[in-house]
Amino acid sequence: MKKALLILDLENVFMNEYTKDLPTKIEDYVASTYYDNIVVGKFVNHLDSIFVKRLGNNKCLDKEECILNIHLSKPYVVMERTAYTMYTEELDSYLKENKIKYVYLCGLDTDRSIYKTALDLLERGYYVYVIKSLCRSSAGTKYHDMGIGLLERQIGKDYVI
Numbered sequence: 001m002k003k004a005l006l007i008l009d010l011e012n013v014f015m016n017e018y019t020k021d022l023p024t025k026i027e028d029y030v031a032s033t034y035y036d037n038i039v040v041g042k043f044v045n046h047l048d049s050i051f052v053k054r055l056g057n058n059k060c061l062d063k064e065e066c067i068l069n070i071h072l073s074k075p076y077v078v079m080e081r082t083a084y085t086m087y088t089e090e091l092d093s094y095l096k097e098n099k100i101k102y103v104y105l106c107g108l109d110t111d112r113s114i115y116k117t118a119l120d121l122l123e124r125g126y127y128v129y130v131i132k133s134l135c136r137s138s139a140g141t142k143y144h145d146m147g148i149g150l151l152e153r154q155i156g157k158d159y160v161i
Helices: 022-032 089-097 110-123 141-155
Strands: 002-008 037-043 077-081 100-108 127-136
Touching: 002 110, 022 100, 022 127, 037 089, 037 110, 077 089, 089 100, 100 110, 110 127, 110 141, 127 141
Parallel strands: 002 037, 002 100, 037 077, 100 127
Antiparallel strands: none
16 A cells, blocks of 8 residues: 655644644655655634634745745645644545555644644544654644544554654
């Protein structure tokens, strides 16, 4: 079976003291590791979203604010999303069309998008792996560590690598 790497939320607006090293680490990893397919997830916010209305999160309303902060040496596709999860009909169709059953996750935020996407993919029958060293939380190591702990409990310790 084929495997894909999903890279989440490496937009400029999410870079801070906890996350600024991550794009380079992922770029180096991608250059030295083989995946059949690579998908980069991009968060797009809108004025009617729950993020704006209920959480007061205005990030990524401006396209200039949400430019992807990653430069990969291998081909990849970009898929936009408007929720915590990267699991969308578009992604599911893409994975099925490319006969991918193994999905590896990295990027931001371990405690939100990585966590939610991992569970959604798992519940739909994919083998999901989270690459712990290539994940961060923009809220800091405390939230990253909590996310890793929950992922180990929910998807299994052997799948958090």
